[in-house]
Amino acid sequence: MAVDFSPAALEHFKDIVARYPRKEAAMLPVLYLAQREFGHLGPEAIEYVAKLMGQPPARVHGVVSFYTMFNMKPIGRHHIQICRTLPCALGGAERITAFIKRRLGVEPGQTTPDGWFTLSEVECLASCGTAPMMQINDDYYENLTEEKVIEILDDLK
Amino acid sequence: MEKVLLRNIGVCDSHTLTVYAAHGGYAPWRTVVESMQPEQLIELVKASGLRGRGGAGFPTGTKWSFVPKDNPKPKYLVCNADESEPGTFKDRLLIEQDPHAIIEGTLMAAYAIQSHTAFIYVRGELAFGAIRLERAVEEAYQAGYIGKKIFGSNYDLDLIVHRGAGAYICGEETALLSSLEGGRGWPKVKPPFPATHGLFGCPTVVNNVETLAALPWIIEHGAAAYAAMGTEKSKGTKLFSVSGHIARPGVYELEMGYPFKKFLEEDCGGVPNGKKLKGVIPGGGSMPVLCPDEIENVKLDYESVQAAGSLLGSGGVIVMDETTCMVRAAWNIARFYAHESCGQCTPCREGCHWMEKLFHRIEHGEADGSDVDLILNISGNIMGNTICPFGDAAAMPAAAFIKKYRDEFEAHVAEKRCTVRGME
Numbered sequence: 001m002a003v004d005f006s007p008a009a010l011e012h013f014k015d016i017v018a019r020y021p022r023k024e025a026a027m028l029p030v031l032y033l034a035q036r037e038f039g040h041l042g043p044e045a046i047e048y049v050a051k052l053m054g055q056p057p058a059r060v061h062g063v064v065s066f067y068t069m070f071n072m073k074p075i076g077r078h079h080i081q082i083c084r085t086l087p088c089a090l091g092g093a094e095r096i097t098a099f100i101k102r103r104l105g106v107e108p109g110q111t112t113p114d115g116w117f118t119l120s121e122v123e124c125l126a127s128c129g130t131a132p133m134m135q136i137n138d139d140y141y142e143n144l145t146e147e148k149v150i151e152i153l154d155d156l157k
Numbered sequence: 158m159e160k161v162l163l164r165n166i167g168v169c170d171s172h173t174l175t176v177y178a179a180h181g182g183y184a185p186w187r188t189v190v191e192s193m194q195p196e197q198l199i200e201l202v203k204a205s206g207l208r209g210r211g212g213a214g215f216p217t218g219t220k221w222s223f224v225p226k227d228n229p230k231p232k233y234l235v236c237n238a239d240e241s242e243p244g245t246f247k248d249r250l251l252i253e254q255d256p257h258a259i260i261e262g263t264l265m266a267a268y269a270i271q272s273h274t275a276f277i278y279v280r281g282e283l284a285f286g287a288i289r290l291e292r293a294v295e296e297a298y299q300a301g302y303i304g305k306k307i308f309g310s311n312y313d314l315d316l317i318v319h320r321g322a323g324a325y326i327c328g329e330e331t332a333l334l335s336s337l338e339g340g341r342g343w344p345k346v347k348p349p350f351p352a353t354h355g356l357f358g359c360p361t362v363v364n365n366v367e368t369l370a371a372l373p374w375i376i377e378h379g380a381a382a383y384a385a386m387g388t389e390k391s392k393g394t395k396l397f398s399v400s401g402h403i404a405r406p407g408v409y410e411l412e413m414g415y416p417f418k419k420f421l422e423e424d425c426g427g428v429p430n431g432k433k434l435k436g437v438i439p440g441g442g443s444m445p446v447l448c449p450d451e452i453e454n455v456k457l458d459y460e461s462v463q464a465a466g467s468l469l470g471s472g473g474v475i476v477m478d479e480t481t482c483m484v485r486a487a488w489n490i491a492r493f494y495a496h497e498s499c500g501q502c503t504p505c506r507e508g509c510h511w512m513e514k515l516f517h518r519i520e521h522g523e524a525d526g527s528d529v530d531l532i533l534n535i536s537g538n539i540m541g542n543t544i545c546p547f548g549d550a551a552a553m554p555a556a557a558f559i560k561k562y563r564d565e566f567e568a569h570v571a572e573k574r575c576t577v578r579g580m581e
């Protein structure tokens with residue numbers, strides 16, 4: 001299956017590349033753009049970006065697979081990323097993670113059958129003073145309790 | 158103490174140009190462009206004693222002076238806003254609440270090395286902060302503080318906000334540059350240093366957010382005023398992010414050399430719920446843990462913390478009370494490094510995962526008597542044997558947890574179970 005940017009995305013692509021002193025420096029922002037366009041960065045999307053950037057697909061694949069924020073597989077509408085690193089763990093992150101797993105019925109790395117939530121355990125998100133915390137899509141949710149988690153997840157549904 | 162870095166925090170709409178300028182913002186930038194030669198700026202910052210706040214503490218003015226003046230290639234200045242060190246959230250506060258201070262400092266550093274293209278490499282996860290930075294950069298362009306012929310001079314400068322995509326290692330300066338070149342965030346062998354062979358092989362300086370945010374104050378108040386604060390070798394003020402078992406977590410600005418114990422007990426309210434302190438990491442997850450008796454007379458400056466057997470690092474202070482299982486804490490940190498190793502150097506790529514597995518085995522009652530020493534052995538073989546400091550950052554805390562809480566590790570092994578169960 002071939003993929004293509006919309007005309008608007010193609011314009012945006014040109015703007016991004018024009019901003020940088022060299023085209024290859026635009027790789028990460030172009031991959032973000034592709035992820036927004038295609039939902040995730042599968043093999044076709046990688047081939048497409050490689051062609052746009054004038055680089056071998058293997059190199060683009062190497063970049064995509066290196067960074068945690070690029071999704072090589074489809075993810076749910078809401079991506080829940082719960083921090084598991086020490087400061088959050090000291091604040092009870094293990095209990096909150098177990099609670100979310102029970103409530104959604106999924107393990108980290110899985111998506112709920114209705115496609116609404118993907119759960120990931122991630123490393124330190126620089127929000128240690130308000131532990132435990134999680135990021136859902138672009139937003140931080142801090143000082144989590146079980147009650148707060150219920151409220152947040154219900155609001156997103 | 159006068160606040161250098163947190164002076165605008167808490168001011169309503171501190172992130173906007175209107176408020177920043179109303180508090181004197183960009184006047185120091187005008188002073189620099191209109192009345193200072195790049196060499197004068199470098200000398201002034203050297204005289205202030207400012208040292209890099211990303212963790213290594215290298216003198217900022219000296220770092221700038223390594224950039225060759227006669228090199229015909231373009232020069233680049235990069236603000237490192239890729240804050241990811243466990244227990245560190247000071248840069249995020251500045252990024253979100255005082256983006257113009259970071260931008261103003263970035264412009265000054267770029268001017269010092271006569272760069273005409275600067276970048277702010279902001280951590281990908283910090284979406285809100287990146288938007289704040291992008292808007293602030295736009296405002297500064299519109300006001301003429303960035304762009305062509307700044308303040309009517311012949312100096313041109315562009316500033317690009319670049320978002321990372323999720324990789325701890327990109328906080329290491331050469332990895333950051335690899336990432337900015339559009340590749341995997343792989344560190345490069347030093348030398349050559351970025352000052353001569355950095356971004357796309359061109360002279361480049363990478364400075365941390367906190368370092369750059371101090372520059373406008375230093376220009377405004379003078380190098381002597383900054384150097385008057387702190388200790389003989391650690392000048393000025395520093396931000397500390399405090400987390401874990403502490404009554405008042407948060408970001409604090411302290412004069413360098415502030416007593417560690419007093420800080421924890423008085424400023425941060427001590428360990429809550431009547432519990433006792435068991436250990437504290439003073440400089441982010443990469444640094445060796447200290448026992449309560451080791452911080453007795455420690456002062457928060459580079460030299461004093463190092464003399465106590467740890468490092469000031471990023472100033473990420475992680476406090477652990479007596480209920481904490483130190484095996485689980487060590488496992489947690491080891492798991493972080495196993496996850497984040499970039500995979501280039503064998504000792505780190507193999508060793509981090511091996512240590513993580515061994516800590517996991519000890520914590521879950523599956524270890525045998527030799528596993529504790531095996532971790533020390535692996536840690537020793539990673540230390541100093543990798544391209545970048547990541548290997549040391551994984552090795553140091555692992556060894557420190559074992560050396561300082563050995564009894565607890567032995568008890569886990571002997572009883573074949575977790576004997577503390579604090580974090581579960």
